[in-house]
Structure formats: C-alpha cells, structure tokens
Amino acid sequence: MSKAFTKETDGADDEELALPPLPAGGKNYITPEGYARLRDELLDLIDNERPKIVDVVHWAASNGDRSENGDYLYGKKRLREIDRRIRFLTKRLEIAEVVDPSQHAGSDQVYFGATVTYLDDEGVERTITIMGIDEADSRESQVSWISPVARALLKARVGDEVQLPTPGGVRHLEVVEVRYPSPSP
Numbered sequence: 001m002s003k004a005f006t007k008e009t010d011g012a013d014d015e016e017l018a019l020p021p022l023p024a025g026g027k028n029y030i031t032p033e034g035y036a037r038l039r040d041e042l043l044d045l046i047d048n049e050r051p052k053i054v055d056v057v058h059w060a061a062s063n064g065d066r067s068e069n070g071d072y073l074y075g076k077k078r079l080r081e082i083d084r085r086i087r088f089l090t091k092r093l094e095i096a097e098v099v100d101p102s103q104h105a106g107s108d109q110v111y112f113g114a115t116v117t118y119l120d121d122e123g124v125e126r127t128i129t130i131m132g133i134d135e136a137d138s139r140e141s142q143v144s145w146i147s148p149v150a151r152a153l154l155k156a157r158v159g160d161e162v163q164l165p166t167p168g169g170v171r172h173l174e175v176v177e178v179r180y181p182s183p184s185p
Helices: 032-061 070-095 148-153
Strands: 028-030 096-098 115-119 125-131 142-144 161-166 169-179
Touching: 028 032, 032 070, 032 096, 070 096, 125 148, 142 148, 148 161, 148 169
Parallel strands: 028 096, 125 142
Antiparallel strands: 115 125, 115 169, 161 169
8 A cells, every 4th residue: 555545643753862872881071061052952942942833733733634734744743853852952961960171271181171182193183172972073073072082082191192993903193282271260
C-alpha cells in the first residue's frame, strides 16, 4: 500500500536526543559564558518561542479538519521539536559543572578553558581553545575537553611535547603558548 494512504502517528518524529557521552566518571564542564548561553536559549524557548507556537496550533486547530491543516500539522511538529530541545537543555544544565578558566590566568599549564597554540609534526602552528562538550565549535577552533587533541594537551606546559594517537599513527605536538581569559574585576 502506498504511504499516501497511511496515517503517521502524531509523535513519529519525537525521538529523544541522546546526550553526548561523557567519559566514565567524567564531568560536564562548561564555562560561565557557555552556561549562560544554554540557559538563555532555554529561557527563550520557554518564554517566547513555545508560547507563539502554542498560539498558532490553537488557532489552526479551531479551523476545522486537522488532517489537512498545514498550520496545525507544522505547528505540532515544531512544538515537539521545541519540547525536545527544552528537555535536552534542561538535562544538560542539570549536570553542568561551571568552571571559570580565568582562575588559571598567568599559568603556562594547559587546563580546561585554555587557548593553546602548538606546532604539529609538519611544523604547522595551530591554535585551539579547550571548551565544554556543549560549547565546542570547530569553525571557531573550539574543541571539547574530551576530544583526542585536548586530552593529549591537558596538563602539558609551554615547551612540552605531547603525543597524539591517531588512526594514521602517533603525532607529536609541541606546546608553544597557553593563554587564559583575564579574571573579571
């Protein structure tokens, strides 16, 4: 039978997002700025986005036949997406452990929140910032603290050479510079 003549359940695409895995015994470290971003997104969804969509769904439902009502169907789908994101953000914020990287300002050792410049095997200089799982953004050279490169660099000092195991073999990285944000006054 053609899919055109079957009815999909209302929650067919309502799969729960799995939280990215943490290492055994690991914490969900996050910077104060990252925590604020997640909290602000959650509050915006609860206070602004969700009420707007609820109004659209309520209006669309009052227009009669819901089975062919695009506004109603899209609104219900969008509402499920918003609710799923709210649950995800709520869980992430509950297990978050806020760490202020500025507490290490002036240190030459790599900890969470450090901006690290290193030389790879080919002599190419790269700079990354070690962030929380929920803050990592490769476009901004922000890597998760559980990523292989971050784990190789953690606790190293300026001048240290660390080993980074990769599928293509072990790479050697030399730490050139370690920076932290300045403490807030």
